[in-house]
Amino acid sequence: MMTSTNILIASFYSFLIHAGLFLGFFGYFEQTAKPNKILSSPLSVKMLIEEVTPNTQKKNYVKMQPDIYKEPIVESAEIIQEVVKTKSYEIFDSGIDSLLSEEKDSDNAYDEDIVRFYNAIKLKIESAWIKPRNIPSNLSCDLKITINPQGRVVGLNLLKSSGNIRFDNSAMQAVRRVETFSIFKEMERQVYEETFKNIIFRFNPTK
Secondary structure, eight states, rough: OOOHHHHHHHHHHHHHHHHHHEEEEEEEEHHHHHHHHHHHHOOOOOOOOOOOOOHHHHHHHHHHHHHHHHHHHHHHHHHHHHHHHHHHHHHHHHHHHHHHHHHHHHHHHHEEEEEHHHHHHHHHHHHOOOTTTOOOOSOEEEEEEEEOTBBBBBEEEEEOOOOOOOHHHHHHHHHHHHHBBBGGGGGOOOHIIIIIEEEEEEEOOOO
């Protein structure tokens, strides 16, 4: 009976010893395992970075430099080109207007010269005319007069009679009396060749 009791007591103490050892080892490994677990776990680190506010005005100034200067240059070039084009058209139109004006002035001067020369010839012939007696009034006849560059009459023909031979003859005689028209000295060659080399002159004096 004592032996059984001793065995139980010894077994109990053995159990306690083993349990203590087991618990001791378990606690040790548990303590050593926890740090490894913590270290091996990924850390969630939240970094607070101080946000430095840049000098936006300076940055924008540098960034906008090309835009600030590039666009006006393009517009200026286009404006200059348009101005040059507009001025070119204005100069061209002005040149055309000037030429037309000069041509018009030249034509007016040319016409004025023709009228002046014709009136001088007419006045010269009428001044040399001797009116026949007892002829009807308002008679007229057409004469073809050929004149050389010096103003001398070199040809004379009656193209259309007035119906009164005395009047026709008096008109032709007046041209012969003039003989030379001094006004031709003031006449340009072109004007002479185009207008006054051969004159169709209607003689209808008012006196």
